[in-house]
Amino acid sequence: MLWVLVGLPALAGAALLLGGRRAERAAAPAATAVAVALAVPAAVAAVHRPAVTAPALPGIPFGLAVDGLAAIGVCTLVAVFAAVVVFSAGEREGAGGRSRYYGLLLLFAAAMLATVTATDLFTLLMAWEVMGATSYGLIAFHWRHPRTGSSAAVSFLTTRTADLGMYAAAGAALAGGARGLDLGELAGVSGPWDHVVAGGLLAAALGKAAQLPFSFWLSRAMDGPSPVSALLHSATMVAAGGYLLLRVEPALAATGWAGPAAAWIGASTALVMGAVACVQHDLKQLLAASTSAQLGFVVLAAGVGGVAGGAAQFAAHAAAKSLLFLVAGLWLARLGTKHLAELRGAARGHPLAGTCFTAGALALGGMPPLSLWAAKDLVLAAAEPPGLHAAGLAASALAAGYAGVALAAVWSSPAPAASVRTAGGAGPGDARHAFAERLPLIALATAAVVTGALALPAVGHAWSLLLGRPGAPAPGLGEAAVSALIAVVVLAAVMLIGIRRGVPAEAAERRGVRPLRAWLGLEPAAGALVVAPVLAAARGLAAFDDRVVDRAVTGAASGVPRLAGVVGRRVEPAVEAVVAAVATGARGLGDYARRPQTGQAHQYYAQAVTALLVAALVFVLAGAVM
Template structure:
């Protein structure tokens, strides 16, 4: 099993590095085949590991005892489900990306494989050093994927904001690692963080929470996910489903015992609930399909974070897995429509499901699952999270139900637009492009788990079954919200505009978060960068000047220091030599001279003794 775990991490990472470095501009079937083989092998290995997960552990020593730091990767129960989800979703995303000629490049396929390898290492990391390394790689790879279309002027600023926002939050991971090291946590193991001393454990928890919230695009870091929508749709499907955005939720789920003992659990639960509601409102008011799905991702991950905060870790993990299949499906469909219809605006997508049935049917399955319609995936898993909310905490319960209703509203709005009939013949003639076969195959493969995975997880016992009353309650809330949304959109446009127009105005720009983040990243960070650049330039000028003063300093040291010391040493040596010469003169070898010398010495000592005695008896 150790070999399998090593293969799981090495195969995608090494293949990706070879493609990125050796063949970044290569295109065609060879690149697609290399990516497909690596992704398929990774998925097969992940499934085998899931079957024999308890024996899979990989340890790479870094620092020997007594510190004993190592990169430790292990596949436990949660890790088994996550590695399969990441590997399978990644393989299907690569399959769908093969349908776009511009994405059949070594640079894109290789970066996706490196990203997958980093995410697989993240979900299997058992120590903080093992987590930090892939965490950093994942951030860098996400920047490269978002900025793939270099000719688009909007790409570079969006990718930079996403990178800088997550990097600021990532500082918390280093703070947590330093505090855990100071607290003496054995091997910096994630499972041992809860046993740290009270003061240090609080600092560790704070660092992990900040890093996780930033990576998972929770408030106040949510808006970087909005800008990331400028990237290719397969990249969005990857980021928003089982990989980067899910990484923060995975970290909080694994750190749930630490959150409970430090009191950070309540903060995490409140942030998750607030994000679920606020970004649920943004999704419900959005007129851009990819922005709607992005805001919905933040909202759904907020419910996972809420589950980690209240201790419903099994439900949160199940929701993470089910949501990965659903959101990958929806983003790939959105990418398909963008490629065929050249738009992602919901009003412009009217009738898109009718013109492209494969996309329409699979999108409807994903939208119904995202809405939480019984008995599809998210209905089961989301209720498992809400069932863990304490009965006395009405705020979290109401927030969870409200976020559930908002998910139904946003998913129903999207479905209503794409199924709305369009009678304009010009639109029918304009959009007769075919959906790539590989994209259709990937969508059909994703539609099945998107619909049924939640029920399967509950049936096998990986996710606890919620109470029947709770299931019925959320089912009624979802159905009522969906029906009300559909009916309202079917009413006269004036009524719909009166309701959604005001709401959309309030939610425009993600409630001002985008403007605020753009100001922070575009102003504060740039100013800091300019100051650092000036400091670097000053240091660059100071070093040559310091080097120029070195000869003069050497001459001064020779004159003021070395020469006087050398003269003093020479004089001391001469004095010692003279004393030695004088000491040899009494050594004549004649006995009478030795006798005279001894008598003189004895007399001298006697005189001294007499003087001392007389001085002692004097009154």
Template sequence: MLLWWLIGVPLGLGAVLALADLRPARSPGASVGGTEARAGRAVALAGVLTASVVLVLAVVAAVSRPATGAALFAGIRAGWAVDSLSAVLVVTVAAALLAVLVFAAGEPELRTGRFTGVMLLFAGAMLATVTATTLAPLLMAWEVMGAASWALIGYGYRDPGAVDSAHTAFLTTRFADLGLYVAAGAALAGGAGSLALDQLPAAAGGWRDVVAAGLIAAALGKSAQLPLSFWLSGAMRGPSPVSALLHSATMVAAGAYLLLRITGLLGSVGWAGPLVAWVGALTAAGLGLVAVAQRDLKQLLAASTCAQIGYMVLAAGSAAIAVRASAEPDESAAGIAAGTLQLVAHAATKSLLFLAAGAWLAALGTKQLGRLPGAARRFPLVGITFTIGALSLAGLPPLSLWVAKDTVLAATLDAPTPMAGPLYALGLAGAAIAAVYSAKALWFVWWPARPAAAAPGTPSGKEHTELEQTPTGRVAGTAAPPLIVLAAGAALLGLLPLIGPAILAAQLPAVWELVTSAVVAVLAAFVGWRWATRLPAPGALQEWLYLERAGRHLVVRPVSALAAAAARFDDRVLDRGVGSLARATVGLARLLDRRGEPAVDGAVRGIADGARVLGRWARRPQTGQLHQYYAQTSVGFAALALLAVVVIVVS
């Protein structure tokens, strides 16, 4: 019953709020009337209270570990459960939801039923995803999560760029999500009829490879890993609280979580573990370089999200390699714990950074690094908390991601494969790159502001002369609590294994590994700070390796063209066909009305007139005189006798 409440409360109340308020989105800075302002505050309060209830339910579920299920189809059940892995995720999702809704309550344009309701719907779908133990309910929740993310990215639907970005994100992830359907079909064909996640390795023969391939494709697409990373760039057109929730703690983490959940399946297929590990390591390094080249703070954070999720994917691949080598599922525990620790530490860190970027965007009207010098000095609370998050992202000791990333790298180095060394080196290079782009961001926000000038060494251009929205000149009071709490999480969550190694079953890195990564991070951060304005920024890196162009040409435009062709077919063939049939029916009815109906009416009137004449004739013999009846009877018998004679003669 507890799980039904945990999932049902955000889904139900989210649906009510979203459907009760279908007003157009307001542009940032737009004025709000008194009645509307009061209604907005009530909606924001309802969202915060709901998120608080969800957090309490999540904590209770994490402690009590409930499980439930229901019959779905013949032989297939829908199952949900909270175990050691999902317990961490449900609390993380609920806490991130509460922090983001508290922050969003300070932005008038986001105090709407549509925004708050869809955020709750998304969180409910994410909770259903992470607790699902069978593939069918996971697929359903996955679909709701994708639809809700599309609505949130395109929240400001009057902005064509936001709508285009929402379409790109939706179509790209949907393209990858087809893998879930392929996997479900292959599991049924291969004999894993229950579709339980822990039973997928039992699929027969080549069907198991198809199941693994489908789930990997869906997970990598949702987590914005190479080569499908580009959709996260456009998704930054959504409100900053959306970025903080969807693109750091929940949606992009869902794919990595799925891979951590199915390490048994990945380990049973020889190619899956190495593939996943290399994709994660390459994304950690490659998208880190993309982050270094960005001039937009949210774009920098978006690229770094792809890179940091790469460590979770690397952990899943390393765990699968361990399973493959030992044929023992328990061998994956260290890798799964490392990936989970990275997920939790990253969720707190990146939610904090996105919210801080959103606070500066609202206050200063820009997120361009060249226009942010002095932002941290002007708004000290935001600056200090952003600094904690950035230093954690850089992997500097003793903050969260220092230990979390080293735990992943330690699990990678311990993986029983000749590729362990190269994977570790690539992961360590990604950590160094993270320190560079984190220090770059810090330099820009702390550099003293220079009136009417961009920061030294920053290229001038349109992005540095125009603001993205009307600045308010202040940071909302509701921003302080979530920023402080998330800053504490960014500083401390990754240290849990140091406090108690049994927590999350994480295997501590060796001392030399911790020292090595710390030295690398410090040196790389010095490079990023010292040469922040002179770091190379090739066009390919600024344009996200041109993957967005490729994605638009290969996925978005073909699907859009197909949709447009289908719309034209509907308008020109189906709609016209239905209209022509309707017009023909009306014409036939009018023709019958003009010509057929008079004929029918005439026939009916003729029959009636004939019946009246026959009736009058039939009344004439009815005189009441017996001798006339006898005479009529005699005539009748005579006619019958004559008929009999004729018949006899003829025969």
């Protein structure tokens, strides 16, 4: 079942990509069937915890296994993937490039499933590479749009730069004696290689999770299709960074510095990117910044050893954020905008989507008794020292703030101009496929609500046992009450102000907080160091290819007919004359050779005597000379 879990989407995705236009009509049904069918091997793997290996490199196998953490990752991923594929089947009906879209989605899902079940760095690296390549293709799906291509390049190059840390970690693990690059043995790598391993994995994870200073790439990734954002930036690509740190938490703790570094970076990202989210006027940008902030809690949990809380945050965030991105995509298709000011009244005009969006936003803001309220409390229960706990509470307040910003916008009374606004992309297909769009929203909204059961002591204890962490820190009644009060007060205040005075993000822009709205201006700095040099090198190589290699090949191809003409006019006649002369000479020699062949015995005898006399003369002369 574990091979099926990873192999089925990989084979289906490859078939759709290779099928090209011939697979266009079958792409959506095939992808939907695969996404739904994955529930069976996922459930079996979560219950029976299989482990498989295959020979790869000498002494380094290709290994997959499911433990408690991987079971949570697999089930979360399969659920979100199915929701995104079903939603896409309704939204993308009639759109071109379906085989490429669904093929990349399936390959990406296969790579992510391999990532969460990998048992060694070799397998993890393979899955990590495929995940990065397919994410580039998905973000750049609308590649004819000039900004989309550059955004995909910025996202890809930024994360790939951070991914170099994983290669450094693999090399250091081999040097430090980690047999087979097993992830479970990284904590026992001998010094000083253990510091290189921890640092490399930390860099790779922070890059993928869009943590500071890598957060800016997530803003550019929003130029991809909304269902792609719902998948990549909820339970998969971005979440993979936090998941990796949870997986290698013992290796971080063994160094003495990597764990605290991860915790403080996660807390700082939750604070700073929470502030960035609060001042956005674009809904997808708000959700993107909140993704970076929310995953900061997962990174914080990995740094303090709170694997149970980090896994809860991972799963709860996946449900809430994928829901919010899908609703944002639906409104973008219906209303033709993602600007908060132009989305005023969107929830009123689309009641089901508005209700689901509200459930997701309230969960995102940490409202009790919803999922992320319970998950954040599990994370903060393990957060020490007190300053780290205080930073987490402040980040929770900001989460309530940006959730309130979004809710205030979509529930405000629509502006007069917005009341007659219609979608550019609405059509008959919307009604025909409404069920395919609504079902995932209802399922994800339900998950975002019921996951709050983690706050119940019995459920939290069972969760810790599932992860093999009995006795994991749990929030007390007072801590839960404080976090709930913060969320309720902040979210209610922001919504009240937003509904009465307009979108808070617009007011913040007027007060001059442009650096926050521009994601702290991190992209220009990183672009000057990494993105711009690589793209400049790529343009230079492309020019060299066009001006040197291509011209050389073209020149050689055009020179062949000319050379053939010269050979035909000048060389070939000379060669023909030589051949004719040789033939004439051969015929002449043949004539001379036939003349002695008369058939008369006395002539043959005379010829033999003549030959003997010539031979004797040669010997006499040779002897005289000697």
